[in-house]
Amino acid sequence: MDKNSLINLLELVKSGEVKVDDAVSKLSDLPYKDMGFANIDNHRELRVGYPEVIYCGGKTIEQVKGIFEFMATKDCNILGTRATEEMYKEVRKVCEDAEYNKIGRTIVVKRKEMQTTESYIAIVAAGTSDLPVVEEAYETAKLFGNKVEKIVDVGVAGIHRLFNRLELIKGAKVVIVIAGMEGALASVIGGLVDKPIIGVPTSVGYGTNFGGVAALLSMLNSCSSGLSVVNIDNGFGAAYQASMINKL
Amino acid sequence: MDKNSLINLLELVKSGEVKVDDAVSKLSDLPYKDMGFANIDNHRELRVGYPEVIYCGGKTIEQVKGIFEFMATKDCNILGTRATEEMYKEVRKVCEDAEYNKIGRTIVVKRKEMQTTESYIAIVAAGTSDLPVVEEAYETAKLFGNKVEKIVDVGVAGIHRLFNRLELIKGAKVVIVIAGMEGALASVIGGLVDKPIIGVPTSVGYGTNFGGVAALLSMLNSCSSGLSVVNIDNGFGAAYQASMINKL
Amino acid sequence: MDKNSLINLLELVKSGEVKVDDAVSKLSDLPYKDMGFANIDNHRELRVGYPEVIYCGGKTIEQVKGIFEFMATKDCNILGTRATEEMYKEVRKVCEDAEYNKIGRTIVVKRKEMQTTESYIAIVAAGTSDLPVVEEAYETAKLFGNKVEKIVDVGVAGIHRLFNRLELIKGAKVVIVIAGMEGALASVIGGLVDKPIIGVPTSVGYGTNFGGVAALLSMLNSCSSGLSVVNIDNGFGAAYQASMINKL
Amino acid sequence: MDKNSLINLLELVKSGEVKVDDAVSKLSDLPYKDMGFANIDNHRELRVGYPEVIYCGGKTIEQVKGIFEFMATKDCNILGTRATEEMYKEVRKVCEDAEYNKIGRTIVVKRKEMQTTESYIAIVAAGTSDLPVVEEAYETAKLFGNKVEKIVDVGVAGIHRLFNRLELIKGAKVVIVIAGMEGALASVIGGLVDKPIIGVPTSVGYGTNFGGVAALLSMLNSCSSGLSVVNIDNGFGAAYQASMINKL
Amino acid sequence: MDKNSLINLLELVKSGEVKVDDAVSKLSDLPYKDMGFANIDNHRELRVGYPEVIYCGGKTIEQVKGIFEFMATKDCNILGTRATEEMYKEVRKVCEDAEYNKIGRTIVVKRKEMQTTESYIAIVAAGTSDLPVVEEAYETAKLFGNKVEKIVDVGVAGIHRLFNRLELIKGAKVVIVIAGMEGALASVIGGLVDKPIIGVPTSVGYGTNFGGVAALLSMLNSCSSGLSVVNIDNGFGAAYQASMINKL
């Protein structure tokens, strides 16, 4: 129930057109029944221009296609993550302006231009094998209206490469560090940069990497402060939070 | 080597008072030898008024006492975390103005007043058993100069209590959510609040809680976006990053 | 040895046609030899109309086909779980009235109508990716003669959707909560509903989800009381127990 | 806001004593501000006579004493779980009628008599080492007003002992099976009894028992249907749910 | 129901003193009610001279004392495992002839002499730190009437020591190999000796030993055939099975 409906209802009570009893019964439903929609409305207003996000990972091609088809009618920006190329081909049939980032596995539909921030998010990654996560984070951050700088292949095995890019990293408002294997890059940057850092462990590695667990534990136990972590390979989540911070 | 020393050296080269060879040998040391100290200086300037932080957890009473004794000569604010009451008693002997937070296990020495932020950090906790982590985060955030609001005992088993405090949480610039057991509070707040959220899983629980791993996994796998996580029971780390974000 | 045989034997003892010694020797075998069959008989009587259940997961197509072929001669209801479409195609050849639920991966043969309960089981699920488990639980509960209400896509990331359906959930006699990722939905419902809740963690998620372990631990460590848990993705098991409770 | 206040407010709107605008502003707060209290009230009414439950495990002696002192003024039944003897001694000072179950580590204050059910809960345990969990479940079930039968020391290593007590177990409305080590008892009972079974793995064992994980996994993977599980050593949780089921 | 009672009953049926119906009702209870005791009797007869075994680990001193007190009246051999010295002191008060093995933590009461086997069990251990498990196995095997040879401190770090004792090991009918750390001894002996080997991983070690898990996994994955494994530190279990094999 939005504000106007509420005013209307009360005016009708005042004028006697609606009985107190009937009004009571309607208003009693408020806490549960309508809070939901009110909540949605508030959110929608807050988020004007925000993309709708679809996690395609656990869905069938048909489901993904259907959701895009429906959303495309709403004229909003759409971000699909973990999308296969097959999904994209089907989505294109119902949404001609959809674009696919093959490495980042994202489908983007851009219908509204968002104002881009002046401050930027630095996305720093250890190696080229981390690129899928980098691209997912990049597409997310861009579509949410952020200026973004990508700094890739600066792993600690050749730490001089990192130092060469340090000024660019230091200039960011918030830093996303993406690293697999032992994930030491997050700690090293955390010791050099005085900005909030969001670590994304990746599943790059083998043996005792355990699909990214080694990098995750490394980041959670970092001796550097100012570092928090998202789920393994979760480039979207890191970019989502980084966008929140970048826009403060 | 600071800028002035460098200018002096070059002037001496120019005037011939220092030979090129000798200058080369001095400058060759620069990248490694002096970067360290330069770095320290820069950091110190950036961090004027920032507390020095001592993790007392892995140290002996004698070590903790010695570090406080040394630092107390520098007239800076000091924060000791994971400090036992025995440690505090010894620290008091060399640092009379040290204060102890028994629940948060922190020792605080406050010698310089920091300007407090207008925006605030919300520290939200599920239950009273999470208080040690809450207090550690609180003392940290306060000493770093942040306005802080504590909202405790709003776990999801009685979700109405959470809704009663929701406006206060929504008003924060950044939210720390502290929860043990299944850690669901972080997801629920993540679904209700459009602010960066830092989750702190706590070791509160038993059996398959595995010392906080259940809550950690819960937060890492949250279906809510905008949520990142620090190590189990790491109230200090969460407050440190929250302070960075709150001051943006 | 059924009751009649026992009576017969004793009558023969009484009449002297069977010697005490021979009767002793026959009766000595009772505990092991015959208990089995007696047990089966009792069970069969108790379970009139209950479907026979076949877990197809670990079996070959030939084995599944063979079991259905044999059971179909007994004119009872049959439920096959974790069945592939290939299995279904073969089963159809020997059992024409078999029906397949593609999402729930169940094969159902319905030959006897069971009386449906008046009270209902609520099957609540967090997201559309949990549908395979929802459908397995649904088919199971229906075939066991329960009235069922499905409430899907009410995950805690948008908690208002849950509140909109809360009355329907509260009206159930027993609630099945199906959730992957962090599984927080079970705790939230547990805090709102005063009914026995059976949690089913699902393997929906990635990274530190560990194939459903994150959701499982979350549910086992729930701060809400009145919640018990079955194995990951075990929609059948949850529905089986819910049916037992619903029929009390 | 209760119904009467709402009616009053609307009457005042109708009569013009309260302006529509002011009423709108008051009612806008409803969904969050008051839902909580309404919820509490509803719950309290539903739960007349239910004990208040305090998990003492993660609390200090002072905290436990304080909570009992406060609750004792409300004249309700109180159940404290995981309470040490030291806690009890302090609680006795503020609550003279508190009683302590040394094995089950429970403190019980009984001020209101609840009507006892006719149907009973069977609490079945494998060995004497499981007694702490048995007693916690027993005290919980009793205080919630259930008739309870305890059947202890019927582990599968001597399965005949189980068969001797089988009729008593079969007569229950719901069965709690408590077992450590390999937890096989739950599967065996699940294969013999057609009632809802709640398994409680216990931390009894050593080596690869991993503090109860072996028994937990055993129960979660049981080949018997109709079995769900609570956290390791969680006698309270099992009894809470069993009570819900027993009272259906 | 023992044989005599059964004969009596049948005689009474024959004579008409007991009606068939009443006999049916009594005999119907047989499979469950009496099988237990019958079973116990059978077992006792089979096991004449076998010690009664009490796992003291999970029990209180009072419980252990009580059980010994009761059993001591039955004039059988008793073996208590995982017994503390405090337990032993109490047991002595009710059972004067109890003897304590301080290293093996066993209490032994020997009242009946068992005939000792001619073939022997070889108990082989890697290091002196494994002695508690060695002694537990030794006391168990001896009390069950086996000839035993102990071969200690033959770990693979100095493999020549093993070769020096190889003939003694090869002469055994069954071999128990007790090893902590990496547990390689079991594989090495498995490659040299053509006898059934029972491996006992011990919790000796630190770091990634994980309380014996490293040794357990090592033994389970042994490239040598003819090797099976019991739980970590389970000297009793190994000796129990070895005794069974030695007496074949």
Added chain:
Amino acid sequence: MDKNSLINLLELVKSGEVKVDDAVSKLSDLPYKDMGFANIDNHRELRVGYPEVIYCGGKTIEQVKGIFEFMATKDCNILGTRATEEMYKEVRKVCEDAEYNKIGRTIVVKRKEMQTTESYIAIVAAGTSDLPVVEEAYETAKLFGNKVEKIVDVGVAGIHRLFNRLELIKGAKVVIVIAGMEGALASVIGGLVDKPIIGVPTSVGYGTNFGGVAALLSMLNSCSSGLSVVNIDNGFGAAYQASMINKL
């Protein structure tokens, strides 16, 4: 160096044809250089008629074929385990009398008849999904010359089926229990049968079964004595040890 060569050498020393120094140098090599072959010889004599065993699991089709081709020249019995059907087809080309057990994935070449034992090994399995492990154990035990009884589908969910076969199990000299899911069957049989039991956990199951770990932990923590365990799905290893015991 075999006995004859040693005698020859010593004769030559005696006759003076070989100098003491040269003999010393040859004999000094003995411990390492020749022990190996001696060992092999000893083993071969001990094992007359024993099959050569090839674990095909980690090998390429070419490797498997090559090994069979070589061994087939030696006219001994051969057992290949974990062999795919493709492997078998290739092996047939070089070894016409090879036979394949499709369920047990074994290739058997039988060239020498072994005398079959009078005592038998009981192979007991919980469900039909455990058949691959049953068949591997069966083929192994048979080829090693044992009489074998298979008792399948006697899982604890229908414990009466087990009791019906109990006499057959009790009559064995050694029992192999094969079970997946929660593996409770091993404990139950351990409580009923006074024979050495070798447990084989299988990877049958899903979710928290963790590929057989649940069953493994269950068996390692069994409350029944006289039970030892081999690696998950290791039917060969269990049969190998059982054969050793059966032939004692």
Added chain:
Amino acid sequence: MDKNSLINLLELVKSGEVKVDDAVSKLSDLPYKDMGFANIDNHRELRVGYPEVIYCGGKTIEQVKGIFEFMATKDCNILGTRATEEMYKEVRKVCEDAEYNKIGRTIVVKRKEMQTTESYIAIVAAGTSDLPVVEEAYETAKLFGNKVEKIVDVGVAGIHRLFNRLELIKGAKVVIVIAGMEGALASVIGGLVDKPIIGVPTSVGYGTNFGGVAALLSMLNSCSSGLSVVNIDNGFGAAYQASMINKL
């Protein structure tokens, strides 16, 4: 910035051709900006003739091809590890002299001959299934200019085979031990050989091998000193370190 450039710059300062200010600004960049390149140069000089190494595992065929194409222009030796045959086919198109080791999955381009060491690395492996790791280590060690001896199939199940090759192992300067299953070979060799040993656990095995974790834990917990470990299946890493040691 290399030494000559630095001398040039200072000469220009001395001569007045470059202003002190400009020199300051250039030199200020040194610590970060140029250290990297200096570092690279130093490394390159140190490593003359060292192969460039490409981990192909996490890369697409296109990426691998591109990197080889670029590097091939630099006329250096190249080692690609974890390369599929498909990758090799593409690499061949841009790099005709590339050679593929099918078992070791390496691509080698050899353009410069390195001087081979006199001392040798012994690569010892337990079984033929470990060959892929053996070959990866072998190719690596060879291309880095080491003399290498391979000793394969000397697992502890037939320890005499190991003794036969012991002298060759003892003669090495450093030993690589490659073993899967329980990895006991490393401990045994560690007890017999007084040389630094690098253990490589392999993922060969099944069940509780957990993809090499059993062997890893075994090696980490070895009772033999002088043994360190690299990641599971990491033949390259072991050979890299062994090469470092062999060249000391």
Added chain:
Amino acid sequence: MDKNSLINLLELVKSGEVKVDDAVSKLSDLPYKDMGFANIDNHRELRVGYPEVIYCGGKTIEQVKGIFEFMATKDCNILGTRATEEMYKEVRKVCEDAEYNKIGRTIVVKRKEMQTTESYIAIVAAGTSDLPVVEEAYETAKLFGNKVEKIVDVGVAGIHRLFNRLELIKGAKVVIVIAGMEGALASVIGGLVDKPIIGVPTSVGYGTNFGGVAALLSMLNSCSSGLSVVNIDNGFGAAYQASMINKL
């Protein structure tokens, strides 16, 4: 059997005083019976001056005292690791010149001076909490005759401190890196230093550190080559291998 005994025996064969048959029977025992002692002798000669090492961790005070007492008669250097202060006090009673390193928990008896190497081992540690492991490694390396440089408190959170000491680290022949928490220091040094590096993960940390597992996984998965790892907290093992390498 030593060389002289062998010559004697052969002389007696030659002279006819010992029959060929008797000599054969004596020599047949050689491989096993005497190899052990021969082996010990060889080892002793090879290791002149090497300390005897006693792992005190798993032993009782009495056992440790006894071993020292016995060894002290042999006039060799002795190293006891993981020794408590209580152990040391007892050892002093039988070995007056024993010295205790309280932080490193080592007991050292130095009776023979070893020649110290010219090259040195660098022991690098992240923080002061790692000192116990540093000191254990230091005492070990010193007693084995190595020159050692300790570089402590150079963790990556303040990477400039590391760069200041880099030349000293680069000058070593082999580097031991000791680090807890996330263990990133090993990777960073591995990227900067071209020497064999032995990583020692320490149990310093909390929460998801899991007693050093986080640091261990980090080191095993290091993106830097030339790094191998020993068990958590195993300062002794690292120094033992480093000593082997340093003396090459």
